[in-house]
Amino acid sequence: MTDSTNQRPVSTTGDEAATLPTTYTPADVEGELYERWVERGYFTADAKSDKPPYTIVIPPPNVTGSLHLGHAFEHTLIDALVRRKRMQGYEALWQPGMDHAGIATQNVVERELAKEGKSRHDLGREAFIERVWKWKAESGGQISGQMRRLGDGVDWSRERFTMDEGLSQAVQTIFKKLFDDELIYRAERIINWCPRCLTAISDIEVEYQDDDGELVSIRYGEGENSIVVATTRAETMLGDTAVAVHPEDERYKHLVGTEIELPLTGRRIPVVADTHVDPEFGTGAVKVTPAHDPNDFEIGQRHDLPNIAVMDEHAVITVHGPFLGLDRLEARSAIVAALRAEGRIVAEKRPYVHSVGHCSRCKTTIEPRLSMQWWVKVGPLAKAAGDAVRDGKVKIHPQEMEKRYFDWVDNLHDWCISRQLWWGHRIPVWYGPNGEVVCVGPDQQPPAGEGWHQDTDVLDTWFSSGLWPFSTLGWPEQTESLAKFYPNSVLVTGYDILFFWVARMMMFGLYAMDGTPPFHTIALHGMVRDQNGKKMSKSFGNVVNPLDWMDKYGSDALRFTLARGANPGVDVPIGEDWVQAARNFANKIWNATRFALMNGATVEGPLPAPEELTAADRWILSRLNSTVAEVDGLYEDYQFSKLSEALFHFAWDEVFDWYVELSKTTLAKGGPQADATRRVLGEVLDVTLRLLHPIVPFVTETLWTTLTGAESLVIADWPQDSGYRDAEAEAEIATLQQVVTEVRRFATAQGLKSGQRVPARLELDGTVLAVHEDAIRSLLRLTVPEEGFAATASLPVAGATVSLDLSGTIDVAAERKRLAKDLAAAEKEKAQTTAKLGNEAFLAKAPDEVVAKIKVRQEAAEADIARITAQLAGLPQG
Known part of the structure; x- marks a missing residue:
């Protein structure tokens, strides 16, 4: 009636219960169990295997990081998928590894140096890099130990790091290929600049928050030929090279093509017409500073305007005059004061709350800055990434997230990939004494001789992590692992990095692997929030260390809580009382299995024929098979919350609260029917523990091996739905439940104890x-x-x-x-x-x-x- 195992053990008796403590203490079993799994090689994937592959890569956590609830949530979902597929007979690989996290890691080590009164410049580049590697060996990657605590079934023998020699070769290979295909180029463009970290940073490294500023309206020109513009960054006016208005704005048509004087500078700048300007916003006129604003830069390109940079890399004013040497904030106040003295300030609003970008690492306000950088021409790459989803090669789950994906890949701007750091993959380009530019591949020797030098910049961390699905398998070498495990089966990640990481992997995978996408499915999940739905933040004081909850309630309890809240693409609220409830569920599983063992539940031999069983036996076997089918369907649809709910209610409500209690009457009578019930009880617990194992691996492993005498649930077979259903028995037990429930309700209403x-x-x-x-x-x-x-x-x-x-x-x-x-x-x-x-x-x-x-x-x-x-x-x- 069920097809649950080919791993049949010897018979079990009530004596088996004696091997189980009366209460379940997670700390007594979790660490030992996990190390046993690793030592026995259960998580090690064999590229030579004839089994069908199932591959998932870990979204590589930063080497500077530690396990937070977001990691625990994501890892729980991935581990559940991988454990189930392994039980289903797949050669399952969960690829682990870490990201070198260029700017974050460099900042950590620089802070350590600062405690010694030194900077990286005191050490020099090579010595500083050696210092970072030393830090990585001693302090980096504590997350690996925390992954073990959570029960992550990763193949530790394949652990990779984005600065490994093999991955570095992959980075150099694809850079060279892109360069030769004219998809990488060097150009002066506007980038996000951190004046404290002294590097360009990616969009994802910019955090926007509402700041109190000031909005000042400034009159440019005189009389009828004057124009009023408003700005929150008065200091940039020193670099204005035009004023722009909408071409259909009647107020300014007479001024388009003329010049007006830029206050404080004596320079005359043109008035240009550009459709980017919103005539309904403010005065309908905007100042144009191409060297310090991305939109202004685009206007400047269209109208052939000069780019005048007025700040250096430290955000200090560089133009000659009374503001030379002032910090940008000091200059802002001084310039407003000077304009006010000349009568140029038409209006002032302060505080003026507006969204301002900050460096996510050091919280410094970022500065849009014109800078010579390396770029990826993303047009053809992004088109391929979009087409792969449109053509059905790659599925996005939930499907409604496709629109967000298309919004990004269809409107991508060229990607700035260079960073002014020392820690990271150094750009493999050499410059010669006569202006030569040579890109060097991994098998080539760099040019030598006087005057030759390598580019000092390193690559954006997302460049190397974009290669993760295939670089971790040995690419550019055509390895057995690459042939076996690429493409990945599914990518499980947060919707927040759909653009920053997922889109880059899609572009690079399709480009490097001859049009084969890096994964078949993108399964997106939401963010973990507190029990009130509020974002977890140190400033809010609601951040939870998952290790604290694991110490208190066990890893299974945390995992089950997280899986139970995981609706596709939706944020997950979580509170400690929910983890406590999941701990109670683990205890319920423990107590019910212990009762079954004490009463002779067995998995030995075939199940009795239906006519030899009680209605309760037939009912629970029917419900068992229905649950197997339901859970399978929900797994394939990545409905972790629904499958967890289904398992919870089946196990607690139907097995433990009803069937175990109903079986007591039959067991008490003894005889052949009691023996049949013992066999059914063993079968039901066997299959239920298998179904629960991918989400709650520790308690189920302990109970199942005791129940069955078999080696490990990790390598056991996943249950199969035999198709057995008994509608008559289900109706009969439903009637019994109706009677019992109604009488209990009545008794409760009467206040019976x-x-x-x-x-x-x-x-x-x-x-x-x-x-x-x-x-x-x-x-x-x-x-x-x-x-x-x-x-x-x-x-x-x-x-x-x-x-x-x-x-x-x-x-x-x-x-x-x-x-x-x-x-x-x-x-x-x-x-x-x-x-x-x-x-x-x-x-x-x-x-x-x-x-x-x-x-x-x-x-x-x-x-x-x-x-x-x-x-x-x-x-x-x-």
Whole structure:
């Protein structure tokens, strides 16, 4: 009835339970189990294997980093996918590694040097790089140990680092190929510049926040020929080379093509017409500073304007005059004061809150700056990346994220790839004494001789991480691993780096691997937030160290909590009470399995035929197979939250709360049927533990190996749906559950204590419940009535009647009052629905589905009236 394993063990007995402590303590098993898995090579992928490949790369964490909840969330999802595929018979590779994190790592080491009173320039480039490698060996990569704590099933034998020799060769190879194909070039453009880190930085390294600034309106020119422009960066006016207006703006048509004087400088600048200007915003005129603003640079290119840089790399004013040598913020105040003195300030607004970019590393305000940099011409690469998704070669999940992907790849600007750092992949270009430019591949010798020197810049970290899916497998060498494991099966990553990392991998993978995309599917998840949905931030004081929760509740509890919240592409709120609830679930799994072992649950031998089983046995096997099918479908759709919910409710509600309790009656009777139930109980736990293992690997491994005597769940077979369904047994147990649930609800309403025994008469004849009297009495703690039994309450439910003697246990008057209130509500509902259904005008206009819902409400009200009336009749009189 199920096809769960080919890893059949020896028989188990109740003695097996003795090997399990009475309570589950995660710390006692997790570390030892993980090291055993690694030592036995369970996570090691074999490129020579005949098994079909399944490959996922880890989004490489920064070598400077540590495990935060976002990592734990992402790793849990990836690990669940890989563990399941390994159990399904795939040669599964989860490729680990770390990113060298150029600017972040350099900053860390520079701070260490600063404590010694030194800078990197005191050491020189080579000595500084040696110092960074030393730091990496001693302090970097603590995240590896934390990944072990979480249970990540990665192939540690393949661990890579983006500055490894092999990956460096890959970087040099693709740079040379792009250069030769004229897809890499050097040009002067506007970039994000950090005056503190002294380097260009990528868009993802810019954090925008609302800052208090000032908006000043300045009059350029005189009289009718003057124009007012507004700016938050008055210091850049020293580099203005035009004023721009919209070509259709009637206010300024007479000025287009003329020149006006730029205040404080004596220079005359033209008035140009450009469609970029919004005539509805402000005065409809903008100052144009091509060397210090990306939009202004584009305007300058269109109108052949000069580029005048007014600041150096430290954001200090460089133009001659009274502002020379001032920091940009000092210059801003001084220039506004000078303009005010000349009567040029038309309006001032402060504070003026506006969005300002800051360096994510040092929090310095970034400066748009005209700079000579290396660029990737992304046009053809981005088109290929877009076409791969449009053509169906690559699927994005959830599909609604495709629009965001297309918005980016279809509108990509050329990518600035050079960084003014020392730590990173140095640009493989040499300059000669006579202006020669030579790009050197990995198998070439750089030019030698007097006057030759290598470019001092390094490549953007995203350049090397964009090669990750194939560089980690040995490319450019055509290795066995590359042939076996490329392309990756799926990429699991956050939607926040869809552009910054995913798009780059798509561009490079398609380019380097002859049009083969780096992965078949992109599965995007959201960000982890606190339990109130607020972004986790140190400034908010709501950042959680996942190690704290793992120490307190166990790694399984954290993993299950994260998976249970993972809806595709949606942010995940998480609170400690949810982790505590997941810990309780792990304890429930432990206690239920221990009970089964104590009562002889076994996985030995085939399952008995259906006719040899109780209805409860047939019911749980039917539900078991349905759950296997449901979970499989949800895994294939990356619906981690739904599959976790399905597993939770099946395991806790159906297996532990119902089947285990129902089995107690059968086991107590003994005989062949009890033996059959022991076999079913073992089967159900065997399969349930397999289904749970990818998400909660530690507790399931401990229990399953004890239950089955087999080697490890990591290499066990994934359960198969045999197709067995028993609708009759499911209906029968559903009826039993209805009776038990209704009586429990009634008992709770009466204030009966949990476990309190009550005399009861059960009228079950003529129903499917007749054979379940012992089970019903056991579940409800109902004793057999003695002579003189007098019912004080009677509950008709599911064709049966349960009569209870609650004398001395309930307040009859209070119960009569409660029932009378419920009856009045039910009668009111019936009257309202009957009136609507009797209104011809309403029926003529109302949609069919609305009428159908009202009919259902009417039927429910009638059923409630019958039930409550019977209950009232069953109460003692008086």
